[in-house]
Amino acid sequence: MSKAVSVLNGARFSGLATVEDAGLQGMITLRGDLGSKALKAAVKAATGAGVPAQGSISVAENGAAAWMSPDELLLLVPYEDAVAKTAEVAEALKGEHALAVNVSDARAFFRLSGEGAREVLGKVSPVDFDAAAFKPGQFRRSRLAQVAGAFWLNEDGSFYIVCFRSVGEYVFKLLSAGAHPQSKVGVY
Template sequence: MSELSYESPLAGVAAPSGLSVSIREITERGMLDLRGLASDAAFMAAVKGVLGFDLPVKPRTSAAWGDVKVLWLSVDQWLILSSRSKSHELLANLREALKGIHSLAVDVSDMRAVIRLEGDGCREVIMKGTSLDLLDPEYVQGCCRRMRYAEIAALLDVVEDDVFDIYVFRSYAHYTWNFLCATAKAPAKLKLFGKQDVPA
């Protein structure tokens, strides 16, 4: 009998040469969708007992401890990130701790593709596909939010000042990848302020 095997959404795809920033897929990332009431002390305590830290409750924020990170998605929804190998254990522990508490924990690791942009100019590249003003002081390390990117639903996570992760549904992985590679080409590089470089 054949065994199940995992293949990342962008397996076999490589970024072309001549890009102004680094673009790569983040593989082997486990993702758990968690729902519950932040106003429920029992729910919050149970989750903290498993994760080791409090869930972020402020909109567009995240929290992390070790190799586990949690992104705030809405008033009653969070995305828990870890290594794929650790997500199964985390899910089992969450479900055990949340027994009898109004909540939902589901493994959604195969639902999304994660594309990382690194380097000076990432903000300008991303802004070519969204109406967000990533120069706003809000967009610092730890900020996360849903957005429309190139006309599709996406999730943005500011990992560091010049490191961004974009989450899109798996079926849009190639579309997003191709859009990013096209807008990140060196000849398309732009500066938001000041004199622009003239392409050779």
């Protein structure tokens, strides 16, 4: 089998903030009734994290679950385990009105860190990134300039950004341009 590589294979840019390809990440799209017991148990078993509250992400040691919509979660698992975990989740939800799909290779994954992280993301997304408005653990699906994207804020002030792999290069260049050292706005 060919060797799997992430969209930009570890590319990195440093400016107002550091933009880096965060490597391969296992991602499972799970749709179903988020209130159901079987789904909660399946999410816990696959990621170690509980079903997150609306607009947030619950992070465990080896995985995470992010709230995408009232009936959709994004499960983050180690890349190597994605296929097996997808099968496990599907098995656990047999008979339920639910669907689990491994989308790891359809996504690009970036990390945005440093002082200017809020500002750089604020330039490309119509979201309020004020420290009082966007807090660690919050997860948001929105727009990154012209394409759809999702992101959440970590305790250390860095963002993880998820987008479609087909627009991965666009998003990396977009964030890099936003992080140009001479482009400071100083809002956040």
